[in-house]
Amino acid sequence: MLSTKVEELLNAQVEKEGYSSLLYLSMASWAETKGFPGISQWLYAQADEEKNHMLEFVHYINDRGGKALISGLKKPQDNYQGIKQLFNDVMSHEQFISASINDIVGLCIEERDYTTQNWLQAFVAEQIEEEASVQAILDRLNLIGDNNMYMFDRDILSMRSASTDSAE
Ligand SMILES: [Fe+2]
Ligand SMILES: [Fe+2]
DSSP, rough: EEEEEEEEHHHHHHHHHHHHHHHHHHHHHHHHHHHHHHHHHHHHHHHHHHHHHHHHHHHHHTTTOOOOOOOOOOOOOOSSOOOHHHHHHHHHHHHHHHHHHHHHHHHHTTTHHHHHHHHHHHHHHEEEHHHHHHHHHHHHHHHHHTTHHHHHHHHHHHHTTTTTTTTT
16 A cells, blocks of 8 residues: 555656656657657657656556546647757756656655565666666767767667667
């Protein structure tokens, strides 16, 4: 059985993972209309992954005797100045999510909910991977500068398949 506090934070995470999915979907659509098929595909796949994370939280809450709540989500930004700005935003968002997962782990320890703390470890690992993979993209972008987006767009999908999705 979940404590009220833990259930509340898990439900807040349902919302955050759902928002992550919408955010990446919005970025994917933007990239698609700007003529970046590779980048948009990377972002569409990311959006799917985040939707799966949301579902994992929903099922976990319900399986543990709580009630998962689906809230209305705020509209994500729909315009970006460029690819670098977009991936900087992805990085900030992933760091925000990592901090949020950390907060839940901290609360679980406080509340002695070691079951949930243990379950969350897949997401702790997932966030390490997410940040590393976005950092690799930012490093690559810094290396090539702003003028070689065609190559970057072509190569980004191979960067994705190099990483595995541990929380899936
Ligand atoms: Fe996620
Ligand atoms: Fe993520």
